[in-house]
Amino acid sequence: MIDGAGSFGPRNLRGRALRLRTEAWARQVLRDAPPETIAARVAGHRDADGQSLDERTAAVEFLNLLRPTVAIARFIMFAALALHLHPEWRSRVAENEESRLAFAQEVRRTTPFFPVVGGTAARDVEWDGVRFRRGDWVILDLFATNRDPQLWPNPCTFAPTRFMSGEPHHNALVPQGGGFYEDGHRCPGEPATVDLLASAVGRLATAEYSRL
Ligand code: HEM
Known part of the structure; x- marks a missing residue:
């Protein structure tokens, strides 16, 4: 499903087929959920008006949490690969939280595995001098934006230090969408992603491994 998300044609269709199968699995998990689990909370969720979710919606919402977390x-x-290629960062990220976060951000900038996000314009709109008519397809190139030389000096160089002097502009680092969480579609799981990734980077930095 993750593979298919950023693709067109047969791979995307395969992703959709897997999603249907997984929805059936998720419905069963929610039916059997032991109390006090996340699954039980999703299954028992009530909207503001007290309405419970129908089984399919609950299953889809459960997968909407599970799939991106996986x-x-x-x-x-990609962080493990970056540590392997840049071993000078191992001790820094093992010892220092700021370095771990900066390293995690640089991994997200250089290896955004969603290449683009697309959608249709909901109404006629002009943005930054470009006119879109209602229904026009709009593609945001996440990969290229993360490497735009106007936004990122030496964009192809892996340099976590670029994140050590303040937050990047919200429309410059976009591996999980642009804009704001509050009024757009920017990924609400982004802060959790950065924290989990930084924590994994700390563990990877102290892990012993050998090349086969
Ligand atoms: C591997 C890390 C992740 C990547 C690469 C990723 C990527 C994305 C992208 C590209 C979007 C679309 C943004 C847009 O349309 O402008 C998105 C939306 C979303 N993501 Fe993530 N995401 C990740 C992790 C997560 C996590 C951990 C969660 C929650 C547990 C999550 C929940 C969501 C939700 C609910 C949306 C829809 C937001 C909306 O349409 O308003 N994501 N994500």
């Missing part, structure tokens, strides 16, 4: 493993794998 996907963080991809960033962790």
Whole structure:
């Protein structure tokens, strides 16, 4: 499903087929959920007007939490590769929280595994001198924005230090969408992703391994 999300054609269709199968699995998990678990909370969730979720919606929402959380493993794998390629960072990230966070951000900047996000314009709109008509397809190139030389000096160099002098502009670092959480579609799981990734980077930095 994660593979298929950023693709077109057969891979995307396969992703959708897997999603349907997984929804059936999730419905069963929610039916059997032991009390006090996240699954039980989703199954028992009530909207502001007291309405409970129907079984399918609950299953989809459960997967909407589970699937992207599992996907963080991809960033962790890219972080392991980055530590391997830049071993000078191992001791820094093992010892220092600020370095861990900066390293995690640089991994997200250089290896955003969602290449683009797309959508259709909900109404006629002009943005930054470009006109979109209602229904026009708009593609935001996450990969290229994260490497735009106007936003990032030496964009192809892996340099976590670029994140050590303050937060980047909200539309410059966009591996999980642009804009704001409050009024847009920027990924609300982004802060959790950064924290989990930084924590994994700390563990990877002290892990022993050998090349096969
Ligand atoms: C591997 C890390 C992740 C990546 C690469 C990722 C990427 C994205 C992207 C590209 C979007 C669309 C943004 C847009 O349309 O502008 C998105 C939206 C979303 N993400 Fe994530 N995400 C990740 C982790 C998470 C986590 C951990 C959660 C929650 C547990 C989460 C929940 C969501 C939700 C609910 C949306 C829909 C937001 C909306 O449409 O308003 N994501 N994510």
